Amino acid sequence: MRSASSPQEGGNPTDIYQALIDIVGADHVSNRQEELYIYSWDLGTTEPHRPDWVVSPRTPEEIQKIIFLANVNKIPVIPLGGGLSLAGLAVPFRGGILLDLKRMDTIIEVNDRARYALLECGVSQGQLTSYLERRFPGLTHSEPGAPPAATVAGNVAIHGQGDLGHPYGFNSDMVNGLEVVLPTGEICRFGACSIGAKWFTQHPLPDVGIFLGWTGTTGIITKISLRLFPRKKIRGTAIFVVDNEEQVPDVFHRITHTQMAEDIVAFSQTIPPYASGLQHFTINLAADSDKELEFKQELIFDDALGDYIRRGDGGYLGFTRGLQHPQISKTADWRKGGGFEYVGSIMPVSQYPECYRRGREISERHGIPYTVLGRCIGAAHAMMFSWTYAFNRADQETMRHAKDAMHETDELALKLGGTIWKPGLYGQSLVMSRLDPNTLTLMKKLKQLLDPNGIMNPGNWEVP
Amino acid sequence: MDIDRDAARTEILRIARGEDSFVLHECVTCYACEEYCPMGNHPFYLIVQRQEKLDIPPLPRPLIRRGINMGVPFRGEPAIREINGKALLIAAFADHMFLIQGRIFEGLPVISDDPRKMFHYFCQLMYLHYARESVINERLPKIIDTIAGHNATEVICFHDECYGAYNSYCPAMGIDVPFRTVHFFEFLYNRLLELKDLIRPLNLRVAYQRPCSSRLSPDKHHFVYDICKLIGAEAVPRKYADENAICCGGSIEGQRREGSRKLALELRRLNVSDMKDAGAEVCIFNCPACYHTMCDLLSQEGIKPIYMSDLCRLAIGEQPARGR
Numbered sequence: 001m002r003s004a005s006s007p008q009e010g011g012n013p014t015d016i017y018q019a020l021i022d023i024v025g026a027d028h029v030s031n032r033q034e035e036l037y038i039y040s041w042d043l044g045t046t047e048p049h050r051p052d053w054v055v056s057p058r059t060p061e062e063i064q065k066i067i068f069l070a071n072v073n074k075i076p077v078i079p080l081g082g083g084l085s086l087a088g089l090a091v092p093f094r095g096g097i098l099l100d101l102k103r104m105d106t107i108i109e110v111n112d113r114a115r116y117a118l119l120e121c122g123v124s125q126g127q128l129t130s131y132l133e134r135r136f137p138g139l140t141h142s143e144p145g146a147p148p149a150a151t152v153a154g155n156v157a158i159h160g161q162g163d164l165g166h167p168y169g170f171n172s173d174m175v176n177g178l179e180v181v182l183p184t185g186e187i188c189r190f191g192a193c194s195i196g197a198k199w200f201t202q203h204p205l206p207d208v209g210i211f212l213g214w215t216g217t218t219g220i221i222t223k224i225s226l227r228l229f230p231r232k233k234i235r236g237t238a239i240f241v242v243d244n245e246e247q248v249p250d251v252f253h254r255i256t257h258t259q260m261a262e263d264i265v266a267f268s269q270t271i272p273p274y275a276s277g278l279q280h281f282t283i284n285l286a287a288d289s290d291k292e293l294e295f296k297q298e299l300i301f302d303d304a305l306g307d308y309i310r311r312g313d314g315g316y317l318g319f320t321r322g323l324q325h326p327q328i329s330k331t332a333d334w335r336k337g338g339g340f341e342y343v344g345s346i347m348p349v350s351q352y353p354e355c356y357r358r359g360r361e362i363s364e365r366h367g368i369p370y371t372v373l374g375r376c377i378g379a380a381h382a383m384m385f386s387w388t389y390a391f392n393r394a395d396q397e398t399m400r401h402a403k404d405a406m407h408e409t410d411e412l413a414l415k416l417g418g419t420i421w422k423p424g425l426y427g428q429s430l431v432m433s434r435l436d437p438n439t440l441t442l443m444k445k446l447k448q449l450l451d452p453n454g455i456m457n458p459g460n461w462e463v464p
Numbered sequence: 465m466d467i468d469r470d471a472a473r474t475e476i477l478r479i480a481r482g483e484d485s486f487v488l489h490e491c492v493t494c495y496a497c498e499e500y501c502p503m504g505n506h507p508f509y510l511i512v513q514r515q516e517k518l519d520i521p522p523l524p525r526p527l528i529r530r531g532i533n534m535g536v537p538f539r540g541e542p543a544i545r546e547i548n549g550k551a552l553l554i555a556a557f558a559d560h561m562f563l564i565q566g567r568i569f570e571g572l573p574v575i576s577d578d579p580r581k582m583f584h585y586f587c588q589l590m591y592l593h594y595a596r597e598s599v600i601n602e603r604l605p606k607i608i609d610t611i612a613g614h615n616a617t618e619v620i621c622f623h624d625e626c627y628g629a630y631n632s633y634c635p636a637m638g639i640d641v642p643f644r645t646v647h648f649f650e651f652l653y654n655r656l657l658e659l660k661d662l663i664r665p666l667n668l669r670v671a672y673q674r675p676c677s678s679r680l681s682p683d684k685h686h687f688v689y690d691i692c693k694l695i696g697a698e699a700v701p702r703k704y705a706d707e708n709a710i711c712c713g714g715s716i717e718g719q720r721r722e723g724s725r726k727l728a729l730e731l732r733r734l735n736v737s738d739m740k741d742a743g744a745e746v747c748i749f750n751c752p753a754c755y756h757t758m759c760d761l762l763s764q765e766g767i768k769p770i771y772m773s774d775l776c777r778l779a780i781g782e783q784p785a786r787g788r
Contacts (some may be wrong), residue, residue: 243526274534278526290764294729301725308524309720315527316718316725321760 011073013052020055020097023065028056028103039080039098044341045391045403046088046424051078051098058103060179060187060222067185067220067455070097076458077183079216081154082124084146086341087424089158089215093459101151104222107131114200115139115228116176121153121221128152132228140164140231142171145325145375153221158422159213159346161384163263163284163325164229166256166376171226172212176202179223180211183451191225199225210446215422216457218450232286234293235262237324239317240281240305245353247313248279248374252349254304255283256380260296262286264376268356270369271334279356284323293319334369337392341402342371343409343427344386347418349376352383354416359387362408366401384421385413428461465490476507479514487511488520492719492727493593494711495679498632506636508592508679515595522719528594535588535603539580544613551575551616552651555626558582560752563773566782567662568655575614584610587629589677593715604629604639612642619643620651624750628680648750649687652776656694662780665696670775671744671767672699673735673758674709675751682707688748691772695779700742710735712754732758736765748772 013031020029030036031053040048052075057063070077076096083090092098104122110132111117117128125141126148132139142162144155155162159172168174177191177199188194190211191202202208211219242251248266255264263284269275283300287293301309301316308314332340347355352374363370371388387409391402410427413420414434420427432440444463447454465487467475478485488511497507515521521528535556551573554561558579564572576585585607588600608630611619621627627648630641656663672688685706692699704710712735713728735758739747746768749755759769774784 241524241526241530243529271538272534273536273538274530276533278530278533297725306722309718309724310722312521312524312720313526315524315530317527317530318714318717318757 011075016069016073016075017053019069020053020066023069024055024057024062028058030054039100040092042086042088042091043084043339044086044088044424045339045399045406046091049091049093050095051092052095054098054100056100056103060181063099063181063220063222064185064187066097066099067181067183070455071184071453074453075455077220077455078457079220081121081151081157082146082149084150085154085158085422087422087427089422089424089460090457091459093425096455096458099220101153101220108223109199110136110139110228111198111200112136112139114198115230116200116225117141117228118199118223118225119152120223121151123152124148125150125152125155132231136228138231139228141226141228142168142174143325144171152226153224156224156226157212157214157216157221160422161375161377163323165384166261166264166378167259168227168229169378169381174227175208175212176200176225176227177223178208178211178221178225180219180221182219183453183456187222188219189223193225210450215460217447217461218456220456232292233288234290234321235284235286235323236319236321238283238285238297238301238319240283240301241315241317242279242281242308242313243277244313245279245356247308248352248356249350249380251281251305251308251314252352252376252380252383255281255300256376258296258299258304259379260285260299265373266352266376267371267373269331269371270363271371285319331371331388331390334371334390335392335398337394337398339391339393339399339402340388341391341406342386342388343406343413344384344421345413345416345418346377346382346421347374347385347413347416349374349380349383351416351418352385355385355387355412355418358412358416359409362387362405362412363389366405368398368401368405385418386421425459432461432463465492476510479507479510482514482517484518484520485514488515488518490721491515491522492711492716492724493522493676494715495592495676496707496709499679499682499707506632509597509633509636512592512595512597516597521595522721523594524718524720527718528596531590531594532596532599535583535586535590535599537581537583542576542581542584542610543578544610547573547575547614547616549573549616550618550620550646551614552620552622553585553611553626554582554622556582556586557622557752560622562785563771565785566777567659567780568652568773568776572620573616575611575616575619587623587626589625589629589633589680600633601637601639604634608634608639608641608643616643618646620646620648622648623677623752624648624675624681625677627684628677632680647681647684647687649684649691649772652773653687653691653694656691656776656779659780660694663695664779664781666775666779668697668746668775669700669743670697670746670748671702671739671742672705672748673712673751673754674705675749675754676711676715677751688772691776695776697746697775697779700739700744702738702742702744704735704738712751712757714753714757732761736761736767739767740765746770746775748775 040050080090102122104120109118142164144162374383389402391398713731717728
């Protein structure tokens with residue numbers, strides 16, 4: 001493991017440790033090696049780097065003071081939500097202060113009528129889900145396939161998608177407003193809340209885009225207002241199967257045309273054997289009555305896909321009540337050692353066949369059981385396509401294969417006309433090498449303007 | 465399929481001659497003709513054979529491929545241990561081991577209790593629904609060898625399909641079965657007799673959801689009533705019972721024929737409304753596939769779905785394991 005550099009410029013470590021204690025209290029700062037060790041790791045293949053301090057603030061004002069301290073001493077600050085990105089996005093590449101935001105976990109408000117939730121940045125997906133189930137059973141949010149410990153703000157900050165991606169798009173499209181601590185310490189609000197109104201809309205005020213997709217390099221999101229959606233009494237999953245990957249874009253197109261589904265995911269994987277070589281669709285349906293459910297099933301499976309079934313090209317496998325979130329993490333069990341990482345891309349749906357075939361080739365070349373998945377975003381406007389690679393954490397050779405496979409896949413994603421979703425450092429460099437030079441210059445200017453000391457999550461999105 | 469005796473005779477002869485028949489296209493694979501045949505022949509096995517030969521699959525191609533792949537073991541070899549006594553074969557339902565508990569199963573070793581390796585014990589008869597007799601014939605001898613390796617004196621088959629495989633299909637196909645099998649209901653009945661002192665009448669009105677594979681062992685069907693009588697459960701008189709039973713629709717909903725999905729739904733509704741009309745409080749299952757297909761609808765209609773083994777446990781004062 002690479003050890004963290006000592007604070008880059010100025011600042012006696014002991015003084016900084018004491019200053020951090022003064023800000024958040026001794027129970028919420030650590031410089032103990034065993035704790036720094038834990039925070040040095042990402043769950044994927046990224047090489048670990050130790051932070052110098054781990055701090056767990058409770059308020060935006062505490063974060064503000066930490067940022068002031070970091071600027072004075074030019075110390076890197078790395079915000080951490082659930083720590084589940086897998087791409088090394090919260091690995092402290094240059095040491096510094098790792099901000100574990102999980103203590104900021106208050107659900108401040110749920111507005112039943114305007115359908116939004118105002119959350120602190122440490123609120124997890126599972127926490128929000130269970131809160132809504134208990135207190136607001138008629139509301140739901142777009143829950144991603146990540147484990148429930150993933151934070152809502154972290155997911156939005158990387159343009160995540162969830163199980164309402166088909167009707168409502170990316171989770172970052174569901175933001176009504178943000179509170180952000182800027183890299184220079186100012187606390188800013190965006191959306192209707194910035195003029196003292198409720199947190200019910202982001203529009204038509206200045207955009208929050210400079211904080212989404214930047215991996216915490218432009219500020220620390222401390223509050224988020226997220227749109228909620230109607231939750232029907234019956235929710236469940238129907239399965240449809242085809243054996244020709246060329247048919248997948250058409251099936252996506254037909255199902256989205258009905259506008260009857262909540263979520264549409266296509267997948268194929270070596271393990272278990274039944275899924276190998278076939279393309280399974282999980283189609284989430286929701287209804288308030290059996291009548292509504294049957295109406296939706298009829299439109300999708302009898303009308304839109306009926307000719308597939310009658311020709312024998314596609315099969316309906318029934319509807320099961322209750323949602324199971326498709327967790328890519330199950331792939332970790334594909335081989336001994338429990339490791340996995342994936343490359344995600346935002347890709348035109350028409351590229352599914354090529355993504356599947358080329359991904360399978362890469363997996364097979366590296367001796368890894370293949371696992372691919374495409375989640376429909378919007379009315380098939382795009383899909384999030386992921387290629388997952390399992391490895392044995394105790395076997396460096398399998399980790400090397402997984403890492404090489406992911407680098408090849410990063411390149412493949414761009415070659416096929418997609419963009420890389422939440423790229424790690426390698427993917428970021430590939431994206432920036434292709435970025436429009438003027439866009440790149442604008443990014444650099446924005447970064448310099450917002451973060452003149454370059455303290456925010458350094459290593460990520462560093463424009464050369 | 466609603467046809468008279470003459471038409472049935474004409475069509476089965478066509479099928480026997482290897483010719484096409486509308487029956488091959490319209491068969492919903494309910495297995496019932498195996499029970500109905502007055503000559504003790506195996507019309508359904510013949511239908512499946514011809515469907516495969518003439519390439520008239522009841523299911524779409526991807527579902528057949530998926531089903532065939534599903535039975536492929538992929539998590540290592542089974543741990544064969546000699547039993548030298550009775551054993552329960554839970555086969556491809558190892559994930560239902562939660563049902564195997566309490567006094568009834570006390571001291572009874574279980575073959576195939578590891579869900580990772582259960583397909584080494586999968587009788588393969590499911591592929592009758594897929595028009596893939598060839599897959600059954602190719603794989604079944606190895607499965608039989610694996611089970612025989614445990615050297616059990618009696619193999620109690622948890623699922624009707626396994627019992628049907630070793631007592632109907634294998635003899636029909638000339639496949640040797642070197643172990644003795646016992647139907648699950650027969651085992652339950654005999655265990656209840658041994659535990660008779662513990663039985664307290666349930667005083668429940670029950671309906672039985674007969675699975676398709678029970679058509680392969682109609683001689684064991686009486687145990688449903690024998691058990692009910694023993695535990696003080698009243699089997700309510702139903703329109704769709706015994707020979708007139710209709711299936712859960714699980715194997716029909718994915719079929720190619722137009723209207724299959726709706727037909728499956730209709731069959732479930734017919735079953736449940738028939739149970740309701742007959743005043744059933746509880747619906748008994750043996751087949752987990754039937755259970756999962758119908759449990760939601762039953763619950764909505766106020767009828768409690770329960771496995772037969774759980775009902776028996778309830779009668780001797782134990783708490784049912786409940787469905788999962």
